[in-house]
Amino acid sequence: MSLPSNIHVSSHPCLLAKLSQLRSQSTSPRETRALIHEIASILGVEAFASALKPARTGTDKTPLGAEYETQGIEPADLALVPILRSGLGMVDAINGLLPTAVPIYHLGLFREKVSLQPVEYYNNLPFHRSELSPQSPASLDQTANTAAATLAVLLDPIIATGATAEAAIQLLRDWGVQRVLLLSVLGSAQGLHRVAGVWPEGVEVWVGAVDEGCNENGMIVPGLGDIGDRLFVAIGK
Template identity: 40%
Template sequence: MTLTLPNNVHHQHNESFNHLLTSLRSRNIKPADVRSLVREMTTFLSKSVHLHTTPDETLAVIVILRSGLAMFDGFMDSLPQNLPTAVYHLGIFRDPTTLQPVEYYNKLPLKPAQIKQAVILDPLIATGGTAAAVVGILKDWGLEQVTFLSMLSTPAGLSHAGGVWPEGSQFVVGSVDSQVDEKGYIQPGVGDIGDRLFGTVF
């Protein structure tokens, strides 16, 4: 099936990444192995992030709580050691009934002048509601460009999030599954990645 994705989406086609994703789809692996896989997959994805920063610029790294935490080390390891960074966290969850994003943590300060662009870390883009909210928040914060790094997404989610700020946002995704179910989970997907990362599946 040919996927039609927005122009601001880069769908990475990498056999090594796909092999890791196949391992991640197994629901029998331990949280430590899930975290290891997500870190390694993030390293692969990071190779497709092309930053154009000036010498006096600081890159904002935006970690989406809680599952984005597992991508942090893999992404930071990919950056040049001399690149200044500032790390911020945003907490947004999806209401299980309405499937709408709910913001619960945002401590972004008045935007420093040297921060012009950001990379956002969140493993999954399902319905696109959370990703769209994050892009909107960062646009309003005054950034010039954002790059959203995600391991797995859906065409509908990417169309939703990619349409918020098409001229100022780029999405780098490792793989795309066809749809979401009535609960907003990607199908076939990888399950609730947050629960799997942190061992809260009972």
């Protein structure tokens, strides 16, 4: 399967085995949450090994009194941005991989049932254009594209049609981030192509596996079903 160069598909055997378990209709909500956490952890390790760099932060001493050089990560000013609801299932796993606490912002997007196009209903990225006074054009020029992070780590377990991830990337780009790292458990080939082309020089996508396409309802086949419903026990809503 030919994919753009900014799409990276995991080949980790443990991730693939856990994904097979996650696909099953018999997997319980508790097991689903655990598997999403474990798959996100593996995916995050792979993605961060490529997207982050070590950075010297100073020196410290061991309990034996020996001095050593301390290491951090670069960029240090990154933020996690889960897409509600299902992105919340990946937050703890990815946050736990980082050496220090980072901001977590949320984007609420849902697909309209007929058009399958994304609708934004929640956004708590700081320094919104909408939060600035319309009577302050100078303030608008100075802060409209000021992001609180250089790198945004966007979390969305499923990339189906790609419309939701595309909209989220556009929001983050408008916010002013320099790069977006999108982590997803599963994507469709068509959705990944769509996402890869939104901002090719600024977006890297790491995905656990790729399914061929989506059905008429915009669901990946064979896929995972509605992972948000499965995570939050809302099946049949």
